[in-house]
Amino acid sequence: MKKRYIALIVVIGIIIGWITLGGTQAVLHATSSTEFCVSCHTMQKPLAEYQGSVHFSNQKGIRAECADCHIPKDPIDYLITKVRASKDIYHEFVTGKIDTDAKYEDHRLAMAETVWGQMRENDSATCRSCHSLDAMETYDQSASAQKMHLYGKENNQTCIDCHKGVAHFAPQATLDTSAFDHLFDMAKNTKPDAVKVYPIETVKMADLATINPTVELTTVAYKDNQRTVMVSGYQMKGAESVIYMGEGQRSIIATLTDEGIKALKLGDAKTDAYGNQWRSAELTGTIDAPVLASNQPLWDYAEELDNVYCATCHAKIPANHFTVNSWGPVAKSMGARTDISELNLEILTKFFQNHAKDVATHQ
Numbered sequence: 001m002k003k004r005y006i007a008l009i010v011v012i013g014i015i016i017g018w019i020t021l022g023g024t025q026a027v028l029h030a031t032s033s034t035e036f037c038v039s040c041h042t043m044q045k046p047l048a049e050y051q052g053s054v055h056f057s058n059q060k061g062i063r064a065e066c067a068d069c070h071i072p073k074d075p076i077d078y079l080i081t082k083v084r085a086s087k088d089i090y091h092e093f094v095t096g097k098i099d100t101d102a103k104y105e106d107h108r109l110a111m112a113e114t115v116w117g118q119m120r121e122n123d124s125a126t127c128r129s130c131h132s133l134d135a136m137e138t139y140d141q142s143a144s145a146q147k148m149h150l151y152g153k154e155n156n157q158t159c160i161d162c163h164k165g166v167a168h169f170a171p172q173a174t175l176d177t178s179a180f181d182h183l184f185d186m187a188k189n190t191k192p193d194a195v196k197v198y199p200i201e202t203v204k205m206a207d208l209a210t211i212n213p214t215v216e217l218t219t220v221a222y223k224d225n226q227r228t229v230m231v232s233g234y235q236m237k238g239a240e241s242v243i244y245m246g247e248g249q250r251s252i253i254a255t256l257t258d259e260g261i262k263a264l265k266l267g268d269a270k271t272d273a274y275g276n277q278w279r280s281a282e283l284t285g286t287i288d289a290p291v292l293a294s295n296q297p298l299w300d301y302a303e304e305l306d307n308v309y310c311a312t313c314h315a316k317i318p319a320n321h322f323t324v325n326s327w328g329p330v331a332k333s334m335g336a337r338t339d340i341s342e343l344n345l346e347i348l349t350k351f352f353q354n355h356a357k358d359v360a361t362h363q
Helices: 002-030 041-051 066-070 075-095 101-121 143-154 178-187 258-263 296-310 324-335 342-354
Strands: 196-199 203-205 209-211 217-223 226-236 239-246 249-256 277-287
Touching: 041 075, 041 101, 178 296, 203 277, 209 277, 226 249, 249 258, 249 324, 249 342, 258 277, 296 342, 324 342
Parallel strands: none
Antiparallel strands: 196 217, 203 209, 209 249, 217 226, 226 239, 226 277, 239 249
16 A cells, blocks of 8 residues: 555656646746737837847848847746746836836846846857857958957857847947047147147147047247147048048048148158159148147047947947058048947047057057
C-alpha cells in the first residue's frame, strides 16, 4: 500500500508539475505576443510609432514583433525581462504613469534609457538574433554605413549605440539656450589687447569678407570699439572667393567680396597630389562684433550641441574619427535630420573639423 501511495503521489506530482510548467509557459508565451503587448491603452502611442517603422513594414516583407526586440531568447534573461515587465501592468492599472500623451513624453527619455541600458548589458542580443555583422553584405550599404559598422566593430560598440530610433521615436533632448547667451557675456570680458580672438557668430569684416564663427583671428589694432584683425588660411585656384582652413582642407573660414579678393595677401602657389593649386592667404580688416579671447568656451558649447543633436540618436563619434574634408558632408547630412539651427550646425562642424584626424595628428 505504501508503494502504491508513493507511486500515486509521484504521478500526481508529475501531473501537477507538467500542468504548472505548461501553464506557466503558455502564460509567458501568450503575454509575449504583440497583440497582448499593445492591448493596453498606454501602448497605443508606441504602437503607432512601431507601425510607421521599417521593422513593421518593409520591402522584404519581414516583420519584427514586440518580443523580437524586447525579450531576449536566453532563458535567464527571458525570465528577468518578464519579471521586469510586470511593472507595466502595475502602472497601467494603478498609477496611470503614462496614460496621456503629455505624461508619455515626460517619461520617454527615462523609459528609453532603461531599454538602452538593458540592451547594452546583453550586447543587443535581440538585435543580433536577426542581424549579424558577419552576415552583412557591406557592398550593398552606403559608404558612410560601411565606415560606421567597421568603426563600431573595431570599438566594441553594440547595435543600440547607434540605432536608438529604429522602431520608436528617440527622445528629444533640449538645448540650454542660456549657454549660447553666456558666450556673449564672456565676450564682454575680452580685453582690447587680446591677440587671438574668436567670433561667436558669423561676422562682417567691413566690406571685405564674412568670417565664420570660431575662426581664429589675430588682432592688429583696437580703437573706438572696433578691432582690426587678420584672418589667415589658404586659397585654392578656382575657388578664389573663399579662404579655407588649411592647405587641402576644405573648411571655409571666410567668404570674400570682390573687394576682399583684391585685398588678399597671397603666398606662392603649390600643387597638391590631386593637381589642385593652393597658396597661403591673409586678409586684414575691421570688425565690431563680440569675440572671445579663447576658443575653449566655443568648443564646450559645441560638445553640448553634440550631446543634444548627435548623441541622442547614436553613440558619440570622436572628432578624430574623420578628416576635415569628411566632417563637412557628414555633419551636413546628419544635421538635416534634426532641427539644429544653421549657426549651431556651423559651430558644431567647426568643432569637429578643428579636432579632426588630420588636424589632431599635427598638433
